[in-house]
Structure formats: C-alpha cells, structure tokens
Amino acid sequence: MGGAAVLALAVVAALRRRVRATAPGRRFFRHPTAGPGVFVLTFFVTIAFAAPVVAPYPPYYQIDIEHPNHPPSAQFLLGTDPLSRDVWSRVVYGARVSLGIGAVAMLVAASVGTAVGAVAGYFRRWVDTTLMRLVDVGLAMPRIFVLLMAVALWEHIALWVLVLLIGLTGWFGTSRLVRAEVLSLREREFVAAARALGAGAGRVIFRHVLPNAAAPIIVSAALGIGHMMLLEAGLSFLGMGVPSPTPSWGNMIADGWHKMAVAWWSATFPGLAISLVVMALNAVGDALRDALDPRREAV
Amino acid sequence: MAAWLVRRLVASMAIVFAVVTITFFVVHLAHGKPCGSDDRPLPPEICQALCRRFGCDKPLLEQYGKYLAALARGDLGESIGLHRPVADALADAIPNTFTLALAALLIDFALGLALGIYQAVRAGRFGDVAVGNVALLVNSMPVFWLGLVLLLVFAQWLRWFPAGGITNPILCPRLDSPYCLLDFLWHLTLPALTLGLVGAASTARYQRAAMLEVVRQDYVRTARAKGLREQRVLLVHALRNALLPIITLFGLAFPFLFTGAVLIETVFAWPGMGRLAVNAIFQRDYPVVTGAALLTSAMVVLGNLIADALYAVADPRIRVRGGEGGP
Numbered sequence: 001m002g003g004a005a006v007l008a009l010a011v012v013a014a015l016r017r018r019v020r021a022t023a024p025g026r027r028f029f030r031h032p033t034a035g036p037g038v039f040v041l042t043f044f045v046t047i048a049f050a051a052p053v054v055a056p057y058p059p060y061y062q063i064d065i066e067h068p069n070h071p072p073s074a075q076f077l078l079g080t081d082p083l084s085r086d087v088w089s090r091v092v093y094g095a096r097v098s099l100g101i102g103a104v105a106m107l108v109a110a111s112v113g114t115a116v117g118a119v120a121g122y123f124r125r126w127v128d129t130t131l132m133r134l135v136d137v138g139l140a141m142p143r144i145f146v147l148l149m150a151v152a153l154w155e156h157i158a159l160w161v162l163v164l165l166i167g168l169t170g171w172f173g174t175s176r177l178v179r180a181e182v183l184s185l186r187e188r189e190f191v192a193a194a195r196a197l198g199a200g201a202g203r204v205i206f207r208h209v210l211p212n213a214a215a216p217i218i219v220s221a222a223l224g225i226g227h228m229m230l231l232e233a234g235l236s237f238l239g240m241g242v243p244s245p246t247p248s249w250g251n252m253i254a255d256g257w258h259k260m261a262v263a264w265w266s267a268t269f270p271g272l273a274i275s276l277v278v279m280a281l282n283a284v285g286d287a288l289r290d291a292l293d294p295r296r297e298a299v
Numbered sequence: 300m301a302a303w304l305v306r307r308l309v310a311s312m313a314i315v316f317a318v319v320t321i322t323f324f325v326v327h328l329a330h331g332k333p334c335g336s337d338d339r340p341l342p343p344e345i346c347q348a349l350c351r352r353f354g355c356d357k358p359l360l361e362q363y364g365k366y367l368a369a370l371a372r373g374d375l376g377e378s379i380g381l382h383r384p385v386a387d388a389l390a391d392a393i394p395n396t397f398t399l400a401l402a403a404l405l406i407d408f409a410l411g412l413a414l415g416i417y418q419a420v421r422a423g424r425f426g427d428v429a430v431g432n433v434a435l436l437v438n439s440m441p442v443f444w445l446g447l448v449l450l451l452v453f454a455q456w457l458r459w460f461p462a463g464g465i466t467n468p469i470l471c472p473r474l475d476s477p478y479c480l481l482d483f484l485w486h487l488t489l490p491a492l493t494l495g496l497v498g499a500a501s502t503a504r505y506q507r508a509a510m511l512e513v514v515r516q517d518y519v520r521t522a523r524a525k526g527l528r529e530q531r532v533l534l535v536h537a538l539r540n541a542l543l544p545i546i547t548l549f550g551l552a553f554p555f556l557f558t559g560a561v562l563i564e565t566v567f568a569w570p571g572m573g574r575l576a577v578n579a580i581f582q583r584d585y586p587v588v589t590g591a592a593l594l595t596s597a598m599v600v601l602g603n604l605i606a607d608a609l610y611a612v613a614d615p616r617i618r619v620r621g622g623e624g625g626p
Binding site for chain 2: 032033133136137139140141142143144145146148149150152226230233234237238250253257260261264267268271274275276278279281282283
C-alpha cells in the first residue's frame with residue numbers, strides 16, 4: 001500500500017512537471033483539488049493492477065470462520081467481514097471490478113453517445129428528430145428500474161452483459177451534448193472546405209468535426225465514470241449487480257450491511273472507497289473542463 | 300404559451316407511452332411464467348389455470364393490446380404477488396414516497412441555497428473551499444451508503460432515531476393522533492436527511508455558480524456604486540436573479556429523488572413506490588413493475604415540464620414560442 005501511495009505521488013509530481021509547460025496543464029493544476037484527485041485515482045488504479053502484491057490475503061479466503069467480524073487491527077487493516085474475509089484485501093480486489101466496470105461501461109456509453117449525437121447533429125432533419133425523440137424516452141426511463149428488470153428477469157446474467165447494459169442505458173446525456181456540439185461545428189468554414197474538397201460524410205465527421213468536439217466528450221466521460229460506478233454499487237447493493245463472491249465495492253456493502261450493528265467496518269470502508277474515487281473523478285473532471293475548454297467558466 | 304403547453308403535454312404523453320411499451324416488452328420477453336421456480340415447479344394444471352387468469356397463454360401482442368385497452372380505462376391490471384389491483388398497491392405506496400421526496404426536497408433546497416449563498420459570499424476564502432469540498436464528497440457518496448452510515452451513527456450508536464419503518468407498528472398503526480404524527484416525523488427524519496443532504500450538495504454547487512455569475516452583471520456594479528452595503532447587494536439584488544437556475548434544479552431533482560428512493564426505501568424499510576417496485580421485480584410481478592415504471596417516468600416527464608413552464612414564467616428573457624420547440 002505504501003508503494004502504491006509513493007507511486008501515485010510520483011505520478012502526480014511528474015505529471016505536474018510535464019504539463020506545467022502548457023497553458024491547459026497550468027489551468028488543470030490551478031484547481032486545488034486536481035492534484036489530490038489525480039493522486040487518489042492513480043493510487044486506486046495501482047492497487048487494482050497490483051492486487052496480488054498489495055492484498056495480504058486472497059479475496060475469497062475465509063481466515064477464521066469461527067471468529068468473523070474481527071475489528072481493524074495491525075493484522076487485518078480494515079477488519080474482517082461477516083464471512084471472515086479480509087476487508088482490505090477485498091477492497092483491493094474490488095477496485096479491479098468497480099473501476100473496471102465504471103471505465104468499460106463509460107467507454108460503451110461514450111462511444112454510442114458520440115456516434116448517435118454526431119449522426120443526429122450532422123444529418124439533421126428526420127434522422128435528428130428520430131434519434132432525439134429516442135433520447136427523450138431514454139432520459140425519462142427510470143434507469144435503475146430498467147437495469148433491475150433486465151438483471152432480475154434474465155437469470156444468471158454474465159458480468160460483461162451487466163457492464164454492457166449499464167453502458168447502453170447511460171449514453172443519452174452524452175449524445176445530446178455531442179449533437180449540440182456537432183450542430184454548431186458543421187456550420188464552420190473548415191467543415192465546408194472539407195466537404196468542398198469532396199470528403200464524404202464519414203470522413204468529415206471523424207476527421208474534422210469530432211476531433212473538435214473532443215473536449216466536452218472527454219469531460220463528460222470523466223464525470224460519467226463516477227455515475228456508472230455509483231449505479232453499479234446500487235445494483236450490487238440490491239443483490240442484482242456483481243454476483244458474490246466476486247468482490248465489488250457495491251456488493252461488499254451489501255455483504256456487510258446486515259452485520260453493521262456489530263461490525264461497522266465491513267460495510268463502511270468499501271463505501272468510503274467509492275466516495276473517494278467518485279470524488280476524485282469529479283474533481284479531475286472539473287479541472288479537465290477548465291483545462292480543455294477555457295470558454296466555459298470555472299464553477 | 301397555451302399552444303406550447305399542449306405540444307409539450309402531447310410529447311410528454313408520447314414519451315410515457317414509449318416507456319410503458321418498452322417496459323412491457325422487456326418484462327414479457329424475459330422467460331418465466333407464474334409456475335413456481337425451476338427447482339419447485341407447480342403442477343401443470345394449476346400453472347395453466349393461473350396463466351389463463353393472468354392472460355399469459357395469449358400471444359404477446361394480444362396481451363399488449365389488452366393492457367393498453369385496460370390502461371385507457373385507468374386499470375393497471377392485477378398484481379400477481381399481492382392479490383390486489385396494481386392501482387391500489389401503488390396508491391398505498393405513492394403518498395409515502397411523496398412525503399419522503401417532499402421532505403428531502405425541502406432539506407435539499409433550504410440547505411443547498413443557504414450553503415451556496417454562503418459560499419458565493421465568501422468566494423475563494425476558507426469557508427467557501429471547505430464547504431465546497433465537503434459538498435463534493437457528499438455528492439460523490441452512494442446515497443444508500445450514506446443512509447447506512449447515518450443509520451449506524453444515529454440509530455445504532457446514539458439511538459436518537461428509529462432504524463427503519465414509517466411508524467411504530469404497535470402504537471401507531473395509523474396516523475390518527477398528534478403523538479403518531481410526531482412518531483411519523485421521527486421515522487421520516489433519517490431517510491429524508493439522507494436524500495436531502497446528497498441533493499443539497501449539488502444544489503449548493505449550482506447556487507454558488509449562479510450567484511457568482513450574477514455578481515458580474517452591470518446592475519450589481521450599479522448597486523455597489525450606489526454605496527449599498529455588500530450584504531444588501533448580494534442578498535437582495537444578486538440573489539433574486541440567482542434563484543432562477545434553481546427552477547431547473549427542481550426539474551432535475553425529480554429523477555434523482557425517485558431513483559434515490561428505490562435504494563433509500565430499501566435501506567430504511569420505507570413502504571414506498573421504490574420498495575414496492577424492487578420487491579415486485581424480485582417476485583417477477585410484471586403488472587406492478589410496468590405500473591411503477593409508468594408512474595415514475597410520468598413523474599420525471601412532468602417534473603421537467605413544470606420546470607420548463609416555471610422558467611418561462613419566471614424569466615421574461617425566455618420567450619416560449621407556440622410554433623416549435625420549447626423555451
């Protein structure tokens with residue numbers, strides 16, 4: 001753990017030195033929370049990758065089933081859970097699941113949202129109308145219901161299907177954002193020039209329009225990963241997300257919840273981990289917005 | 300305005316209709332009939348009788364048509380698990396969810412506005428930064444986890460509040476005395492506080508930004524130039540215009556309150572719509588699931604509509620065109 005913290009500090013310092021030279025980099029680090037945010041993210045990503053090294057116990061190993069709910073101590077850093085598994089080890093392995101789901105689901109959502117938004121904004125007319133009505137419906141859907149239904153009704157859902165579902169119900173906002181961006185970009189001279197040179201729609205969208213819309217997409221993706229993680233946690237908490245015994249921060253809360261009165265640590269620490277990571281993502285997202293998109297004012 | 304309202308209402312109904320359709324098919328395309336579980340199947344003749352009763356022996360499209368026809372009469376069907384009409388079950392749960400949402404909204408706005416204004420007044424100084432960071436942290440918490448932590452601290456350790464439920468079931472089966480009303484409020488505090496705190500964290504962020512935006516305007520400079528005290532400039536002149544974005548937040552709060560309710564009602568054993576829906580999903584009670592989805596999406600759409608309309612009324616700079624679009 002100390003190693004991961006040192007590495008994260010080193011990453012922050014190196015990043016700070018590298019980007020100081022550029023104006024966006026300076027704007028990024030002008031945010032007081034940007035540095036700590038990068039630190040927290042690097043820390044958790046590092047322990048996720050180095051889980052077997054960082055975790056003192058295997059995540060499923062039931063240490064002493066006769067005496068579960070061991071309070072935090074030097075031996076069990078964050079205590080043990082009601083099934084006598086080391087909470088710190090499971091937080092470490094859970095970082096893989098929770099961060100992974102958040103990142104992959106956001107990748108799916110950002111890709112679909114960007115594609116739909118670009119097509120709607122570029123082609124306008126009935127394509128735009130159809131797609132945007134679809135988005136209206138998607139935004140009005142109670143998302144957690146839809147996911148719960150999907151997971152509860154199709155039994156034994158695979159983890160990658162869950163991730164896909166979380167992603168596929170999360171692109172509506174991004175598509176609106178991209179559409180607005182594309183609508184204004186497509187009227188610019190350089191787009192007209194590209195079209196005059198004979199570039200097709202695909203080439204214009206991918207080579208000329210989207211690169212100029214990258215900043216808001218990246219910012220919304222950074223902020224969106226947090227939402228995805230919270231959603232996964234909620235689903236897992238209701239017992240409809242990542243199936244036990246695979247540790248995700250959400251189902252660790254679910255595992256520890258019923259014993260919270262006697263062993264507060266097993267449900268508290270995973271939640272703290274989620275809060276910290278989501279907060280870091282929000283901080284980095286805000287700083288990225290200022291760095292990449294100086295037209296928009298800092299909030 | 301009237302034409303715009305009609306257009307928006309029609310569009311809203313179309314959206315709700317689409318949500319119902321999608322929910323209906325998602326629910327029915329999943330395998331499973333009211334025939335017991337795989338390892339404990341019901342006898343086939345009972346299963347068939349049940350199927351005939353609930354209409355699941357008919358083709359899907361016919362079921363859909365029947366559902367819509369019933370819906371047009373305001374009939375949401377009969378619950379499979381609860382042995383009562385879905386509309387009744389929802390009608391029992393809705394007031395509880397609404398009370399919770401309303402209390403949460405109250406805490407959300409009261410606390411969020413106060414903190415946001417305080418932050419804007421102290422912009423850049425210690426108070427602003429401290430409140431801002433705490434708000435960011437609270438806003439990043441899983442809402443059910445915050446609920447659990449509050450439960451642990453205030454119900455388990457300090458024993459100030461009850462651990463769940465809506466009233467004391469023995470002393471107060473119904474709300475018919477001042478004592479029971481107090482008991483109800485006592486039970487309401489923790490769940491409302493949980494939802495309200497998370498909401499207040501984002502409201503404060505918006506309110507602070509809105510205040511700082513307004514402070515740059517010319518009329519604020521004029522007010523300062525007149526020699527008004529800074530407090531009066533901020534709290535009277537600036538605040539009135541900075542309150543506008545709150546209307547948008549009001550519209551945005553609806554989906555959050557109902558999504559949050561699903562989890563919070565589970566944590567606090569609050570007999571509202573979220574818990575009803577979650578239980579129905581677990582029990583594969585299709586009609587209840589569809590009914591709850593219908594109601595929730597209707598709330599969300601209605602919330603947005605009300606927010607847009609209020610915005611148009613409150614801000615004369617926004618003109619509503621009858622012909623196309625909205626504000």
